[in-house]
Amino acid sequence: xxxxxxxxxxxxxxxxxxxxxxxxxxxxxxxxxxxxxxxxxxxxxxxxxxxxxxxxxxxxxxxxxxxxxxxxxxxxxxxxxxxxxxxxxxxxxxxxxxxxxxxxxxxxxxxxxxxxxxxxxx
Amino acid sequence: xxxxxxxxxxxxxxxxxxxxxxxxxxxxxxxxxxxxxxxxxxxxxxxxxxxxxxxxxxxxxxxxxxxxxxxxxxxxxxxxxxxxxxxxxxxxxxxxxxxxxxxxxxxxxxxxxxxxxxxxxxxxxxxxxxxxxxxxx
Numbered sequence: 001x002x003x004x005x006x007x008x009x010x011x012x013x014x015x016x017x018x019x020x021x022x023x024x025x026x027x028x029x030x031x032x033x034x035x036x037x038x039x040x041x042x043x044x045x046x047x048x049x050x051x052x053x054x055x056x057x058x059x060x061x062x063x064x065x066x067x068x069x070x071x072x073x074x075x076x077x078x079x080x081x082x083x084x085x086x087x088x089x090x091x092x093x094x095x096x097x098x099x100x101x102x103x104x105x106x107x108x109x110x111x112x113x114x115x116x117x118x119x120x121x122x
Numbered sequence: 123x124x125x126x127x128x129x130x131x132x133x134x135x136x137x138x139x140x141x142x143x144x145x146x147x148x149x150x151x152x153x154x155x156x157x158x159x160x161x162x163x164x165x166x167x168x169x170x171x172x173x174x175x176x177x178x179x180x181x182x183x184x185x186x187x188x189x190x191x192x193x194x195x196x197x198x199x200x201x202x203x204x205x206x207x208x209x210x211x212x213x214x215x216x217x218x219x220x221x222x223x224x225x226x227x228x229x230x231x232x233x234x235x236x237x238x239x240x241x242x243x244x245x246x247x248x249x250x251x252x253x254x255x256x257x258x259x
Binding site: 071083 | 152
């Protein structure tokens with residue numbers, strides 16, 4: 001993992017989460033902006049996959065369990081597409097809130113992935 | 123709303139269900155990993171985590187599905203979760219060795235932003251609001 005990139009990713013996911021939850025609560029159905037923010041979160045996760053594949057071979061191995069890291073990463077990868085899929089079938093305000101919830105969940109999971117990679121509490 | 127539709131998967135309830143689904147995936151995947159790699163460290167806690175994950179899945183299904191039987195299943199699973207997070211939360215404070223910090227209910231769900239503590243309460247409020255009619259049907 002690249003630490004600064006991870007923090008950017010957490011920040012983007014939190015921002016997208018706040019944005020979508022607020023948009024949803026004021027009654028907006030999902031639109032290009034909110035769906036796009038979830039797509040951006042997903043794109044950064046795909047970049048993270050590439051980083052995670054390359055990093056151990058480039059002198060940046062995880063200090064924790066690589067398997068656990070991947071369980072988180074694969075699960076996180078599933079969330080934005082599911083939320084976007086839901087938003088495309090169900091076009092109402094609550095789908096926008098759900099996109100936001102998925103983005104928040106991704107933020108928490110990326111934060112945990114960062115801990116698995118860099119921080120070990122013995 | 124049509125008669126065929128779910129009576130609970132409407133409006134804000136959908137958000138509740140989405141959060142339940144995420145928690146179900148998270149708890150189940152994590153406990154599967156823990157049981158596969160470090161079961162011997164805390165077998166009781168990891169088995170309870172797996173049980174919690176399965177109950178979250180069941181609760182998610184029960185909230186989506188319609189009918190009185192599922193309504194009852196939703197009540198049972200959500201109350202089980204509330205009981206679980208309270209009892210295990212307390213037990214983890216008293217005996218940290220038996221319940222290490224990385225299970226879904228330890229320290230009242232601290233590792234999951236206390237969502238496991240808040241969710242059953244919101245779930246119960248939602249079930250009360252969407253109670254099927256006593257008469258009719």
